[in-house]
Amino acid sequence: MEGNTATQQCGPIGIFDSGLGGLTILDGIRHRMPQYDFIYLGDNARAPYGTRSFDVVYQFTLQAVEKLFSMGCPLIILACNTASAKALRSIQQKYLPQAFPNRRVLGVIRPTAEVVGTLTKSNHIGILATEGTVRSESYKLEIQKLYPATTIVGQACPMWVPLVENGEYDKPGADYFIKDSIDKLLTADSQIDTIILGCTHYPLLLPKIKQYTPKGITLIPQGKYIAESLQEYLQRHQEMEHNITKGGTCKYFTTESSEKFSESASVFLNEPIEAIHITL
């Protein structure tokens, strides 16, 4: 525990996801801000989170946050929409003020919501996400707070995360599930002109998602926007920016087999990485 008067913690930015998907966010952030140190933590052993209850997602996310804090991170990004939808508010409002008042945990829903209203022309926005994120209605609430005239329709894609986690994302069998979810979304609202890929795993399915999305619809993968938003945050919060160490390194931790994670992550990031196994 650290009190209000505790010395500031200096260390890397922690990036957390239920599995491999957060690498798409990490990639966007490192591309924009290569100078910082990062720790990536994937809870692959317990992924997917998308079908789990609020309580379970909260408990798992809190364990990951505590682990990243114990590794010295002053700032953590929940690079997981499901964790952002189900755990972020409680962590920010109940846990941090008591346990770590000088550290911060940020999510990915708000920055995406801020951007999407500037991109739609029809004001009809689609959300493709996990069942947990869609049911939480977090996107609808955040977007309509900022852009009240919008219509938001969500479609859960329960098969998409398993396709990625199991390395099936570019195989022919994935096509059926990808087309099916996109068709359902556009049948529910044919005026949608902008679709948020509201799960960090989905950019890895992007070639196939593009194939089944009618031309003229804008797809929004999140990495770029989360990176922009984080950069602005650090510019506004210089006290936090000074606490982030700047060696340009990135360490990877997974709750699953380190070999399995390293192999998949090296393919996704297009560079050799070596992950370390940990338990939460």
Ligand code: DGL
């Ligand atoms: N990648 C996470 C998200 O953005 C969750 C995937 C999952 O574990 O179900 O929602």
